[in-house]
Amino acid sequence: MTDLTTWINFFAPIPSLPLLEPYQPLLAAASEATPNEAENSSLILAGVLLSLVVIYFASKLGGEICARINLPPVLGELVGGVVVGVSALQLLIFPEAGADATNSLIVKFLEATADLTPEAATSVFQAQSEVISVLAELGVIILLFEIGLESDLQELIRVGPQAAVVAVVGVVAPFAAGTAGLVYLFHIPVVPAIFAGAALTATSIGITAKVLAEIGQLSSTEGQIIIGAAVLDDVLGIIVLAVVASLAKTGEIAIANVIYLIISASVFLVGAILLGRF
16 A cells, blocks of 8 residues: 655655645655654554544444434434543543543554554654644534525524524623532632633534524524524624633733623624625
């Protein structure tokens, strides 16, 4: 099977292709990679492919199980992620969760089959995690873009007042209840309790939109209200977190930062609406 180094060596000596001219130094450097570096790149590719296989089968299996019992498939996909993640099987884990190469079953498999040194295993683990994180971000972007294609801008504007009410309640209620509950029931200090309450204001528009799309309610009035509320909820959540972070760091609210966030979010929303109309 032709590996990455072979293709790099094929393209590196070709200076006549205009599209490749900016990348000639990079290709030339890559073509001089040592055998160990080439082997590591192959192992990184193997780790990424194994991770994608795990993600695919875990999400499809969880989604199918939930679909058969009349639950949203996205719930099964989430449960599948929990099962293969750091909480259970540890097939797919990330450094951000406090894990290292010694915790990853995929890296252990590569170590057993390729005789990796601990340093090489750590390098492969970090690179594999970065690639999967980028792919995950691209997946979220594509999902939200698809939801935007299916959303009716006129309907979103029409249900704007209802969506605003839902968004405000969705921010104020979790923030107040979470903060008060932590302070009075669990006797948590005020500042950490406020942070936790602010974190509870965050929502996932991606999950919300996917569930609505799966049950065929994305284009309904209720679905548009929920989508509009989720968008406003994210904006309000960012403002709340900025205020809380500033309060905890300096002891006072940075009015300039809050105003900047409000103006930039408003300009973005108005610009999106105008672009959608014209």
